[in-house]
Amino acid sequence: MEKDNEYKKEEIQEKEEAPTATPEQLAVFNDELLPQIDALYNFAFHLCYNEDDANDLVQETYLKAFRFIDKYIQGTNAKAWLFKILKNAFINQYRKKSKRPKQVDYEEIATYHDSEDASYVDFFDLREEIFQGMMGDEVTNAINALPIDFRTVILLCDIEGFTYEEISKIIDIPIGTVRSRLHRARNMLKERLSEYAKSMGYKDKRGKK
């Protein structure tokens, strides 16, 4: 069985004292963990909406990763391990500010999961000029407008390329919930982008069923 890093939340709780790392651990930190910094920053930025908070979150993530470098198994999934730490740091930040992220109605999720096949949202033809002309910021804004739980799975799967299993471990939810959230999130995103396209004068040629 493939070795896996510790993903349990309690393993990455506060531990204030910084250890003295061995030269090997320092090398692992520099060679395997630091190269993930751009991906982490992008994820943090989409979670927080602003650069200062994203910088703080990334810095906190790396300092925490360094304190727990002995928990990291060299050569395993450094990116998923760091994303897990960042996600927990993000949640803790919210708790400290007594401002919880917008929560998902899980009853609603269950309903959507049951009707997953029927609720597929088709999308406009992406070859159309209006979509090709869409700026990155417009698409980014559409993603940022999604509720946090839906935004997170879109970022992890469609932008960062994590597998269902990795996402399940990073955000502590069952794989079935990962799939249903992704399904709902993609539908919501398609609807938002379609609304935006219409506001820019795009005519829906698909016709209504």
Added chain:
Amino acid sequence: MKSDGNQGEFQRRLVMYLDGALSNEESREFLTDIKNSPEQLAKLQKEKSFREFLRKKVSRRSVSPALLNSIKSKINTSQ
């Protein structure tokens, strides 16, 4: 209805195929099963385009050198 069931099964496999959640064998089976259906092939292409569109359009940022230096400095200080 049977056709709804088939459509649902196609949709489920389509999403899992694009998410890389099917094994190599399952992926081959899926592509074989839909190769004679222009409608399903078109849906596959459309959904694939949507994923590529997202990856291409979502703005990627690089961290500032100041942040990288700050992290390295704090790590070195703790040694």
